[in-house]
Amino acid sequence: MQYKTFIFSPFQENAYLLYDETRECIVVDPGNFSSEENAQLDSFIKENNLILKAVVNTHNHLDHIFGLKYLIDTYKVDFVCDEKEIPYIDNFKASCQAYGLNIDYDPPQPTKLIKHADIYKFGNTEIEIISVPGHSAGGVALYNKKEGLLFCGDILFNNSIGRTDLPGGNHELLLSGIKERLFTLPEETEVFSGHGPKTTIGNEKWSNPFF
Numbered sequence: 001m002q003y004k005t006f007i008f009s010p011f012q013e014n015a016y017l018l019y020d021e022t023r024e025c026i027v028v029d030p031g032n033f034s035s036e037e038n039a040q041l042d043s044f045i046k047e048n049n050l051i052l053k054a055v056v057n058t059h060n061h062l063d064h065i066f067g068l069k070y071l072i073d074t075y076k077v078d079f080v081c082d083e084k085e086i087p088y089i090d091n092f093k094a095s096c097q098a099y100g101l102n103i104d105y106d107p108p109q110p111t112k113l114i115k116h117a118d119i120y121k122f123g124n125t126e127i128e129i130i131s132v133p134g135h136s137a138g139g140v141a142l143y144n145k146k147e148g149l150l151f152c153g154d155i156l157f158n159n160s161i162g163r164t165d166l167p168g169g170n171h172e173l174l175l176s177g178i179k180e181r182l183f184t185l186p187e188e189t190e191v192f193s194g195h196g197p198k199t200t201i202g203n204e205k206w207s208n209p210f211f
Contacts, residue, residue, distance in 0.1 A: 001125045001147050004044055005192070009033035011063035014194055016151055017044060018144075022123035025050040028142060028151050029057055029194060032067030041067070042074075053122045054078040054112075058153025059136040060088035061166070062095045064194060068107045080112045080120065082131065084138025084168075091167075114140065130181050134174020135162030141182065143189075150201070151192045156182060158191075158199040161210050175210065183211075 004017040013031030025045070032038050045052060052075045057064060060081060065088075072079055088095070089107050096103040114120060116131035120142070128143040132155045139162075141152035154162035156178055164171040187202030205211070 001144050001149070003149065003151075003192070006032070006037070006040060006044075008037050009063055009066055012195060013063045013066075014192065014196075015041075015064075015067070016192060017041070017050075018122075018125070018127075018151075019048070019050050020123040020125045023049055023051050024053050024123035024125075026054045026056050026122050027052065027067075027071060028055075029059075029064040029153060030055055030067035030071050031063050031065075032070065038067065038070050038074075041071070052077050054080050056114075056120060056127075056142065057081040057085065058141065058151065058155070058194065059139040060085040060092075060107075061136060061154070062088075062092055062099070062101075064153065065089065065092065065107050069105055072108045078111045079108055080114055081110045082115060082138030082140050083110075083113045084133070085136065086110065087168075088136065116140070132174065132177035132181055133168070134164055134170045134172075134177055136166070137168030143185065148186060148189045149192065150182070150185065150189050152182070152194075154194040156191060156199075156204060156208075157193045157195065158197050159204070159208050160196075161208070162194075178204075179211065 008031035016028040019025035118129040
């Protein structure tokens with residue numbers, strides 16, 4: 001499995017496109033906010049002859065779903081997330097208004113739901129779903145064991161953790177989930193967060209100030 005990182009929107013959100021030798025791909029956390037950012041995604045998909053199969057989200061805070069409607073409308077693919085993340089979709093426009101953003105559309109609802117320990121497949125790739133609530137109510141990390149890659153949204157950052165003061169947040173739950181479900185992964189596992197640079201499980205296990 002290979003990946004491409006995009007940095008989108010005024011929130012500088014990391015969106016990821018995952019693909020393998022079959023040319024099938026998924027987009028993780030589409031934060032694409034403008035027509036120019038939509039074009040970046042489209043161009044990469046077209047230039048690499050990729051076949052988009054789904055949008056799979058770690059969580060549904062506004063900056064991670066800006067591009068959701070565009071991708072679903074354009075490519076007619078599934079939208080996949082945890083059931084506990086649906087309320088964030090329903091509150092999308094109100095959340096945007098709170099940040100001074102005039103958004104007049106509703107994001108699509110999920111067509112498939114995932115939960116802890118599920119295996120999500122596309123092409124020849126298997127992604128293990130690891131539930132780690134606390135930043136949001138139904139936050140998950142996407143783990144590709146074969147390549148040692150973890151896409152964790154805003155659960156864990158390079159030397160930090162996700163904020164827990166938003167609706168559905170729980171500081172203690174987030175800390176315990178990271179320790180019990182992420183820090184038990186191999187230390188060489190590369191960690192790709194929703195914002196900022198990548199890190200490793202080993203680096204966060206031993207150097208993250210929250211632990």
